[in-house]
Amino acid sequence: MRLPLKTPEPRVSAQRVLTTRIASFDREVPGYSVAMRLPRALVDESVPALLTGYAWLPGLRARTESGVVHTRLLGQRAVALCGPDAARFFYDEHNVRRSGAVPLPVQKTLFGRNAVHTLDGADHRARKRRFLSYLTPEMSENIAEHVAAAWDEAIADQRPGQQVVLFDEASRVITRGTCRAVGIPLAESELPGLARDLVAMVDGFATPGPRHGRARRARRRRESWLARLVDRVRDGSLEPPEGSLLETAARSWVPNGGLTARTAAVELLNVIRPTVAVCWFIAHTGHALHRWPRYRQRLREDDGEFAEAFAHEVRRFYPFAPFIGGRAVRESSWRGERIPEGAMVLLDLWGHNHDPELWGDPYVFRPERFLGREIGPFELVPQGGGDPATNHRCPGEPTAVAILATLAVRLARLDYRVPEQDLTISLRRVPARPESGFVLTT
Numbered sequence: 131m132r133l134p135l136k137t138p139e140p141r142v143s144a145q146r147v148l149t150t151r152i153a154s155f156d157r158e159v160p161g162y163s164v165a166m167r168l169p170r171a172l173v174d175e176s177v178p179a180l181l182t183g184y185a186w187l188p189g190l191r192a193r194t195e196s197g198v199v200h201t202r203l204l205g206q207r208a209v210a211l212c213g214p215d216a217a218r219f220f221y222d223e224h225n226v227r228r229s230g231a232v233p234l235p236v237q238k239t240l241f242g243r244n245a246v247h248t249l250d251g252a253d254h255r256a257r258k259r260r261f262l263s264y265l266t267p268e269m270s271e272n273i274a275e276h277v278a279a280a281w282d283e284a285i286a287d288q289r290p291g292q293q294v295v296l297f298d299e300a301s302r303v304i305t306r307g308t309c310r311a312v313g314i315p316l317a318e319s320e321l322p323g324l325a326r327d328l329v330a331m332v333d334g335f336a337t338p339g340p341r342h343g344r345a346r347r348a349r350r351r352r353e354s355w356l357a358r359l360v361d362r363v364r365d366g367s368l369e370p371p372e373g374s375l376l377e378t379a380a381r382s383w384v385p386n387g388g389l390t391a392r393t394a395a396v397e398l399l400n401v402i403r404p405t406v407a408v409c410w411f412i413a414h415t416g417h418a419l420h421r422w423p424r425y426r427q428r429l430r431e432d433d434g435e436f437a438e439a440f441a442h443e444v445r446r447f448y449p450f451a452p453f454i455g456g457r458a459v460r461e462s463s464w465r466g467e468r469i470p471e472g473a474m475v476l477l478d479l480w481g482h483n484h485d486p487e488l489w490g491d492p493y494v495f496r497p498e499r500f501l502g503r504e505i506g507p508f509e510l511v512p513q514g515g516g517d518p519a520t521n522h523r524c525p526g527e528p529t530a531v532a533i534l535a536t537l538a539v540r541l542a543r544l545d546y547r548v549p550e551q552d553l554t555i556s557l558r559r560v561p562a563r564p565e566s567g568f569v570l571t572t
């Protein structure tokens with residue numbers, strides 16, 4: 131078994147040499163490497179974290195005996211943990227809280243201000259209950275059905291021989307289907323711009339520079355747009371579909387003791403923005419079906435169970451969220467390692483999903499590993515772990531899995547060619563994606 135990433139070199143005297151190799155998933159690409167020297171006094175790990183992406187924490191962990199990393203991030207003390215027991219520790223509110231843990235650049239792009247992600251205790255549970263009362267299993271299926279219908283419409287519109295970038299097309303298809311499912315009115319001409327903005331918010335949260343600027347502008351634009359829709363429902367000038375999320379957000383999440391139009395907009399965005407982010411997994415699905423074509427036949431037969439197992443393996447195998455973070459509530463210890471009060475506590479999701487002790491052959495793509503068994507609450511963690519009703523685990527997992535399974539079957543049934551293109555997936559880029567976005571010709 132071969133790790134497809136190179137981890138940073140060990141420390142060298144007072145200086146540190148960091149070597150990052152960019153690797154593709156299925157084969158190493160030796161042609162690119164960055165080497166730089168930093169005076170030790172400046173060595174907070176923020177720059178290496180940005181440069182190495184998914185390899186950062188696994189690289190640091192490999193240098194420790196205990197697997198617990200003591201480091202500095204954004205100028206603050208940080209302790210990083212990995213594995214099912216670590217996840218149990220991390221998700222215990224007595225150990226780790228979320229308020230004050232999410233950096234402002236992430237709030238201003240990915241989550242929005244006052245989002246559920248940043249709350250603790252009773253406030254968090256109340257907000258999460260409201261989320262889950264809407265995002266029922268039926269609603270997840272409903273969103274997936276609308277997305278599937280939008281996919282079928284898009285395919286029917288394709289001309290033979292037309293080239294399609296799967297990532298972009300999937301973002302538009304999911305945007306269209308999700309807006310229909312949650313009752314957000316959307317003219318055809320508005321679709322490409324909205325899909326671009328929703329993608330930009332996710333694409334730019336973990337990086338400085340132009341991608342981050344685009345993400346901030348996209349969030350501001352879409353919060354204002356959704357807050358206006360909420361206001362229009364509240365003043366009666368817009369009639370949303372009965373029982374839709376837009377109606378619920380505007381009428382049930384009322385200003386008195388409830389949510390302002392802006393916070394309702396943040397909540398609405400926290401449904402449609404991550405749903406559209408499933409387009410990353412769809413592009414990875416294109417990559418997986420190209421790399422391991424035997425799974426196409428199996429998916430075409432669509433026995434339901436295999437499609438779901440395939441969706442889980444795509445979420446486990448391909449990178450998305452590298453790690454999540456909180457703050458230590460009190461002085462504590464884990465596996466004998468001290469965690470000071472107030473320190474950042476990081477949970478290495480990518481490392482967990484590629485832990486050989488847990489998966490045996492983590493760098494083999496094998497959907498069969500998920501057939502015929504239950505997945506434990508702290509076992510597969512691309513969207514967090516534990517119980518979504520009581521902690522911060524992503525409430526959108528059933529929605530993501532339903533969309534992914536449905537579109538994977540449709541993609542497997544589609545007749546297409548894969549032209550020459552760059553299918554490298556850089557583990558330095560967060561969130562990672564095939565370089566070309568996965569181009570196909572119908």
Ligand code: HEM
Pocket residue numbers: 246247248258261265400401402404405407408409410411450451454512513514515521522523524525526527529530
């Ligand atoms: C590409 C698919 C998705 C990925 C990779 C993803 C990933 C994550 C991760 C890693 C977390 C943080 C968990 C934690 O902090 O413990 C999270 C939280 C969250 N996700 Fe997702 N998610 C996805 C799809 C969705 C969908 C489809 C929805 C809603 C429809 C959604 C809504 C949320 C919300 C509201 C939270 C905050 C939960 C809380 O703080 O209690 N996500 N997601």
